Amino acid sequence: MAAKKIHFIGGGQMAEAIIRANISKGINEAAQFSVADINEERITFLSETYGIEAAFSQEEALATADLIILAIRPQDDLAGVGEAISQYAGSGTAVLSVVAGVTIQTLGGYVGGQERPIIRVIPNTLTDTGLGYSGAALNVYARKEHVDDFLNGFGKVQYLEESLIDIFTGYGVAGPNYVYYFIESLADAGVLAGLPREQAWQVALENVAGAVAMLRHSGLHPRQLLDINNSPGGVGIHAFYELNNSDFAAGLQRSVKAAVKRTTELGQVRS
Ligand SMILES: NC(=O)c1ccc[n+]([C@@H]2O[C@H](COP(=O)([O-])OP(=O)(O)OC[C@H]3O[C@@H](n4cnc5c(N)ncnc54)[C@H](OP(=O)(O)O)[C@@H]3O)[C@@H](O)[C@H]2O)c1
Incomplete structure (x- = not known):
């Protein structure tokens, strides 16, 4: 009730x-x-x-x-x-x-x-x-x-x-922080490439919201959508190659692990 x-x-x-x-x-x-x-x-x-x-x-x-x-x-x-x-x-x-x-x-x-x-x-x-x-x-x-x-x-x-x-805290509740930072970095990339700030910002927001909607709508795994978007020798796969070289995924995963570890440490101080 x-x-x-x-x-x-x-x-x-x-x-x-x-x-x-x-x-x-x-x-x-x-x-x-x-x-x-x-x-x-x-x-x-x-x-x-x-x-x-x-x-x-x-x-x-x-x-x-x-x-x-x-x-x-x-x-x-x-x-x-x-x-x-x-x-x-x-x-x-x-x-x-x-x-x-x-x-x-x-x-x-x-x-x-x-x-x-x-x-x-x-x-x-x-x-x-x-x-x-x-x-x-x-x-x-x-x-x-x-x-x-x-x-x-x-x-x-x-x-x-x-x-x-603690895992839920460091991964889930801290989650918007990772996304905020990703969006900020993406908009900066647009500016770096030459788009005006406001346009880069709007494109970043729309792409993040659109990518989530696309995943939900299609029910496909991200890798399947990447395969559709990345044609042989094309723009997408070249960009992806650089992202892989940047340690992007492991960096993000280390960041979540650090957040979980810190949550546990703070809990131990309080108990
Ligand atoms: N804010 C967040 O984003 C967030 C996220 C997750 C979890 N939390 C948790 O939510 C809890 C509250 O956080 P908060 O950000 O809302 O803190 P907050 O803004 O500092 O609010 C706590 C309030 O409780 C009052 N208070 C202190 N002792 C009290 C008592 N014995 N009886 C009645 N009121 C008392 C405080 O008054 P005084 O200021 O005068 O001491 C203050 O107004 C924390 O335990 C925090 O870990 C917060």
Whole structure:
């Protein structure tokens, strides 16, 4: 069953992006959200900007919430927040955490209740577009129905084993960064070859969007489309030869491996 009352603890950048996307996509109404933040200005801002509930006691918000979202930073007072949740929230109330690097086991120690549904999420940051996957790991008491609508309100979701969260972070959630950099480099290549910047930029964007649409539309593997485009001794295969000489694929793959490794290192520092 979809959550009716959703209470955020921490009303910073991530909470705002999630709330904004959920409301604008029509998944949740503003009245379903409440936010607690030690910074009063954030509550006022979120209330005035999005119309979410501002006047409530923490006790009441936790007692009536169907879903509690932990959106504070790893170094913030998780123990204090967990104590309040244990004290006021029903033992079956699901807690969803976007706090980077904090495991379900650690969260369980904070938010109490042996049978509490806990969902650890690495949120997608393409929130306003409705695209991009968040990764969600559930403990044994959590069910997809607790969070599916909510998570699909700011993109899409893939459910996964918690052991894959770091890989999902370095590869998937960091994913737009690789694409942004590719697009920037491609547009620079157009400028280097002599096209005006704006034209090079528009062509790069269109080609990236078009290539994705073509892969989806045709159902073909990239190599099959490359074979169609690369005629013998032609333009495409000459360009491809240089790209291969540049260590392009291995460089990208090393970059993803470095991101995954760093995610794990940061998680170890926090646990
Ligand atoms: N931003 C992203 O792109 C992103 C992506 C993936 C995951 N995350 C995760 O999302 C979480 C939030 O990140 P963020 O970027 O939204 O951080 P943020 O903008 O710093 O927001 C955190 C908010 O929580 C408040 N806060 C701190 N302790 C609190 C407490 N005990 N009770 C209530 N509110 C408290 C902070 O207030 P003060 O500033 O006054 O301390 C701040 O307003 C982090 O754990 C991060 O790892 C973020």
